[in-house]
Amino acid sequence: MSSPEYWTKPWPSSSADIPPPSESAPAAVAARPTAEQVIAGLRATSEGGPDLVQLLTPEGERVTHPHFDLDIPPEGLRDLYRDMVLVRRADRECNALQRQGQLGIWVPLLGQEAAQIGAGRAMRPADMAFPSYREHGVAWCRGIDPTELLGIFRGTDHGTWDPLEKRFHPYTIVIGNQVLNATGYAMGQRLDGKVGDGQQDDAEATIVFFGDGATSQGDVNEAFVWGAVYDAPVVFFCQNNQWAISEPMERQSRIPLYQRANGFGFPGIRVDGNDVLATLAVTRWALEECRSGNGPILIEAFTYRMDAHTTSDDPTRYRLSDELEAWKLKDPIERVRVHLVRSQFADAEFFAQVDAESDALAERLRAYCVDMPTPPPERIFSQVYAEGSPPLDRQRDEFLTYLSDFDHSGGAH
C-alpha cells in the first residue's frame, strides 16, 4: 500500500506567518498537519488500502480473497452475529452502569466487536490469550462471563477468573507490558514441544492484544525482537482503532503498522477489523502458522473506536463527528445482519431471539453488579506472596485486631 500523501509531502502553510519549508528542509521542520489534513489523511486510509483483507463489505456483500477465503456455514455466521450482539449489549450496559455510578470507570468496546470476536473465535481451546484492557469480546470467547469483568471496574478485585484455566491472562493496564509476557509464554510453548508439525493435536499458540498507541512502546518493539529471534508461536494482534486516547495514528507511526513487521523479520498483515469473517480467517491462519512453527505474525486489525477511550474521556475535544459518522457506515454488526438477511440465512425470529437473549444478559449483568459484595479487608493482605511474609502477616494481624475494636464499640455516635 502506498503512503498517503500527508506522510511524505511537505504541508502547505496555513498561516502567512510561517514561511513555507525550503526544498531542502527535512520533513521534521515542515509545519504540522492541520486537523482537516489529518482527517483527510485518515479518510485516505479509511479503506485500509489495497492490502486490506476483506471478506464481507460494509454493504454486507460477501467477497473472496485469494489467500484467506473462509468456508463457513450459515449457522457459523449466525453464531458470530450473536457473539457480537451480546458483547455489544454487555458493553453498552456496563457503560450505562458507569454513568449511573455503579462502576468507577468503563473501557468501551463499541466498534471493535468484529476484531475481537473474529480473533477470539479463531483460537483453539489450548491457545493462550494475553489481553490489554478492552478485550471484553475476547474474554467472551474464552468462556469468561461478562460479570467476571465487573470487579475490575467496580473496584472489588483485579479480575476473578483463573487465567490458566480460561487461558486468558488478566487485563493489563500498563501499555505494552503484556506483549512481552505473551512472547515469553509462547517461548515456553515452543520449549514444551507444543509447536512444530501442524498436524499435532496438542499444538498451541499464543495471541496478544494491544492498541495502535502501544506500538510506540519499547516493550512491544522488544517483544517483536524476541518473537523473531526465538521463533515464538505468538500472534501480535494490534487493534488499530485509530486513536490512542486523543492522539491519532499519525502521532505513533509514519508507516502503516502492519508494515513494521518486515523490519523485525516476520509477516505483517492488515485485515478489515470491522469484518468478522476476514478477522476470523486471517487470525485462524496466523495461529495455525504459529502452531506449525512458522510464527510470529503481526496482524493489524484496521478498525475504529466508536465511543470514548474510557468513560473519563471526551472525544469531542479531539475528533470530528463526521469521522464517527463515516465509520458508522462500516459497522461490524450491521454488515453481518444485512448479509444474513439478504442470503436468507436468518429470519426475524432469529433476530428477535438474539435481542431477547441480549436483554436478559444486560439484566443479569446489572443485577450482579449492583449486588456485588465488597471483599473483606483481609483481601488487601491475601496472596501477596506465594510463600508468605512474616512481617506482612504481622501487619495484617495488627490491622485486623485494630478493626475488631470497632466491631465491639456498640451503638452509634
Add this chain to the structure above:
Amino acid sequence: MAETRSRTTAQGPDANTSRPARPDAGGAAATAGGSAGATQKITIAKALNLGLRAAMERDPKVLLLGEDIGKLGGVFRITDGLQKDFGEQRVMDTPLAESGIIGTAIGLAIRGYRPVCEIQFDGFIFPGFDQIVSQLAKLHFRTQGRVKVPVVIRVPFGGGIGAVEHHSESPESYFAHTAGLKVVACGNPVDAYWMIQQAIASDDPILFFEPKRRYQEKAELDTSATPGPLHASRVLQEGSDATVVCYGPMVRTCTDAVRVAAEDGHRLELIDLRSLSPLDLAPVFESVRRTGRLIVVSEAPGESSIAAEIASQVQQECFYSLEAPVLRVTGFDTPYPPAKLEEEFLPDLDRVLDAVERSLRW
C-alpha cells in the same frame, strides 16, 4: 566527633578491606550443621556457578536468561560452562534489552518454567524496572494466587571495582519497597551457594543481589550441609557492647571492623541480614535489647533506604533498651561518584569503627 584512628591507606579498589582478614570469618562459620563431606575452598563466583548448576540439574524447568551468559559465561563468568552442559535452550543468550529479558521471563514462569535472569550490572536494571514492579511483583496478588511467577533476577551490585558510571549502584531499596517481591543479598560463598538454590526453588519472585566486588573471596563450602532458611538474618559474631547490622559487600567490611574493635576491647555483635525483604529483624531486636546500641551499615545511599527502615523499626521496638541513637553508616545521598572517589563514598573500616565509637561514647 573525634578522629578515632588514622585512615586506612587507599590501595586500589579493595582498599576498604585492606586490613588483612580471615576470609572465612563470616563464611564457613555461618553454615549451620553440615557433615564432613564435600568440603572445598571456593569463591563466591564459583559458589554461584555451582549453585546454579545444582538447581538446573535438580529441575529441568530452570532456565537462565541474560546478555552474554552463554559462551562467554557472563561478564563475571558466573554462568561459565553452563551453556556447554545444559544447551542453548536452557542457557539463553538474549537480545540486549532488560525489559525484554524480564518481561519474557514472566511469560515463561506463567508457562511453568523457573527463569533466572542475569542483569549485567546494577545500573542496567532500570529498563526492566517497569516489568518488575508492574507485573512480576503483582501477578500473584492480582490473580489471588492462581498465577505464580517464580522468577529470580540476579543483580551484581555495589561498588569498589573502579568501574565507570552505572556499574556500581545499590538499587536494592527500590525493590524492597515494592510489595510482592522478595529481595536477598548474599555476603559469602556459603550463602551464595545455598541462597541461589533456595531463591530458584521459591515460588515467589526474588531479586538476588550479589556483592560483585566480593566475587573472588574464598571460604570453605560443604555442599552436603543443610542450609538454614532463606529469609532469616544470621548472627555471625556474638558480642555485648554494640550491634552491627549489614548485608552483601559490607559483610566483609564489618567482619573486619568487628575484629579490629575486639583488639581495642569492644565486643561487637555482628548480624548479616541476608534477606532484605522480608526483613528478619527479630534477632536484631533481641541483640539491641542486650547491647543497647545499633550501627547499620550499607553501601546504598541512606535516605529512605533499608538502613533507614531498620533504624526506624529498632527505635519502635527497642526504645527503652537503647543507650544511644541508632547510627547509619551508608553511601552518601549522591549519585555514585567517579571511581577515584568511590573509596570516600563507600563505608569502610574506619567509618564503621568511627560510628561504633560514637555509639559507645554516647
